[in-house]
Amino acid sequence: MRAAGLDIGSRTIELVVIDESNRVVSSAQGETTPDVIDDARRLLASSPFDRLVVTGYGRALAEVAFDAPTVTEILAYARGAHAVCPGCRTVLDIGGQDTKAIALDGSGRPLRFAMNDRCAAGAGRFLEMMAAALRYEIGAFGSASLEGRDGVAISSMCAVFAESEVIGLMTRGHDRRDIARAVHRAIATRTAGMLARVSTEPPIVFAGGAALNPGLRRLIEEAIGQPLIVPEMPQMVGALGAALIAAERAHAVGIRPRADPDGSSPPPLGDVRP
Amino acid sequence: MGKYDAMWKDLGLDLDAHDGLLRALGQGYSDVYLSQRGRPDGMKYFDHVVSEIHGRRIQELLERKSRGDPIIGTFCLYVPEEIILAAGGVSVGLCAGAEIGTAQAERVLPRNTCALIKSFVGFKLAKLCPYFEACDLVIGETTCDGKKKAYEIFGEFQDLFVIEVPHTKTGESRALWRSEIDRLAGKVEALSGREVSADSLREAVRIVNAKRRALHRLNATRRANPAPISGRDALLINQIQFYDDPARFTEKLNILCDEIEARAARGEGVEPADAPRILISGCPMAAPNWKVPAIVEKSGAVIVGEESCVGERGTRNLVDEGGCTCDEILDRIADRYIEIDCACFTPNAERIEHILEMARAYEADGVIEYIIQFCTPYAMESYGIERALARAGMPMLKIETDYSAEDAAQLTTRVQAFLEVLRSPQRA
Secondary structure (H helix, E strand, O other), X not given: OOEEEEEEOOOEEEEEEEOXXXXXXXXXXXXXXXXXXXXXXXXXXXXXXXXXXXXXXXXXXHHHHHOOOEOOHHHHHHHHHHHHOOOOOEEXXXXXXXXXXXXXXXXXXXXXXXXXXXXXXXXXXXXXXXXXXXXXXXXXXXXXXXXXXXXOOOOOOOHHHHHHHHHHHHHOOOOHHHHHHHHHHHHHHHHHHHHHHHOOOOOEEEXXXXXXXXXXXXXXXXXXXXXXXXXXXXXXXXXXXXXXXHHHOOOOOOOOOOOOOOOOOOOOOOEOOO | OOOOHHHHHHOOOOHHHHHHHHHHHHHHHHHHHHOOOXXXXXXXXXXXXXXXXXXXXXXXXXXXXXXXOOEEEEOOOOOOHHHHHXXXXXXXXXXXOOOOOHHHHHHXXXXXXXXXXXXXXXXXXXXXXXXXXXXXXXXXXXXXXXXXXXXXXXXXXXXXXXXXXXXXXXHHHHXXXXXXXXXXXXXXXXXXXXXOOHHHHHHHHHHHHHHHHHXXXXXXXXXXXXXXXXXXXXXXXXXXXXXXXXXHHHHHHHHHHHHHHHHHHOOOXXXXXOOOEEEEEEOOOOOOOOHHHHHHHHOOOEEEEEEOOOOHHHHOOOOOOOOOOHHXXXXXXXXXXXXXXXXXXXXXXXXXXXXXXXXHHOOOOEEEEEEEOOOHHHHHHHHHHHHHHHHOOOOEEEEEEOOOOOOHHHHHHHHHHHHHHHHOOOOO
């Protein structure tokens, strides 16, 4: 029996398939385009499975298209984080347009959570826009911030206002690495505030695409005074959680795409037995 | 020409925009209300009232007006309906629950103003509410700063009389409040030309108490598990009580209660018994603001109580039916109204007590604290409420939003995640 978890986010879609012993047998990622269902269908065709649970911002669409049960990102990330880091008590997930902080009991059950309100302030999309304003590749943005010095501040968390601030700082001749640091510092401060309201109890798992950013990780760690555990593929934690939930739920059937084992490379998540 | 076009035109409404409003209202109503399964038969009356919200009910008001009975609009629980009725007037609680006339409202109001205030100013400036246009007088009140200052602007467009609601419950405040009750009675008497007498007050107290008792009866049925009526329907009834004829409303609500009491006795509900039971607390949800209840109940939970102005805050207490003279009855009315636990009062510890009490009484699994964005008094109080609920082991989700639909997807995720937390069993 193979269980699949599909996480349809605002920027990317992830699929994780696990076997009977909860070992990851395949994982894949694609971009989210305007045709979300088509994107999801393509990804689902990449690996055979028997059960499916869908999470993420596009879950309601997928629920109809694939007749698959859904869970929210909160439950999926809680479950996934508990699998990659058994006993973890706090999850921070920074995705494309959402930032989530979740407090867990020792068994992976969510106790409390907070999410940013309607706008994507401080989430991945914000980072992308600030990187673009400073002419950085997103992958190099975090390291650049680590080279920057403190002293410049960004006060706005609105992408439009923050971009004006960034441009203003550039025209005043500030080193762009310092500005990059200021952008990261601003997000870290805001994120630390959300964690403080929900939980800063260790172990803390940092998941979502933004966890790949070493500058953001360092500054959040500084702000909360706790280390963050970043899984090997932090963007996959939600899909993994959904797959584990699918495995636990007998009724999680969903579609069975054509079996097409393509011998894709073994999963980088390793053994995730809960 | 539609059936009521001439009437709306006489009232000075912007007919094209008004048609658009009614269409949107009809669609919203059908999506939020008519799509529900297992609704009680007795809801048909309330469906009918909504379908005639700007039609037959306005006609009724205009008929009363032509007989010389003043139509008096109110915005807040603190304006005693009894005094208006005792002077032969009709009391209409104005709703302000839709995102209407925002552009017009923002010409005169700061943008960071709560949706409710923007809505009542917007309805007036956009000429879209037949209730406003039918009113001989609107009574404002000094509750929050936003309303207090907005009335100064609103008063340029509508006959307005503002009463002072004190913000503490000291002896001096009560004395001030009592004198405001007299001032209101004098104003209403002058408008209608009829005296507010002991007899007319006693009758008015009886009518309004009967309405509150019927609402208490409705609320009592919601203690049953499974809940015999949806939170959306209960909210609608609470919204309609502000503008329907009170005696007719009471009669129809009691008929509905007969039906749902029998349902509850048979163990029938609108959702399965394991559906999470939610108590809503916080800001008023004026018609047609059904956004959050629709998200909550469409996600599989059932709302079992409203700790809200449009809910138990407004209907909890009765007026003591004793008192012989006009002054004695007005004393009792003043006493009843100042007990309301609005967040504009300080301190306001009784509100926390009421939330805990309701969460217990309705066997709620969780509380959704509903804040209209920029409503400082309620937003501030949610800090103490969150702490008190945490101490009581009661999960709480705070939602801060306005009337727009743009955050519906994010709110749905948060509500569903909250319900997952409530549902997820303790793992070993």
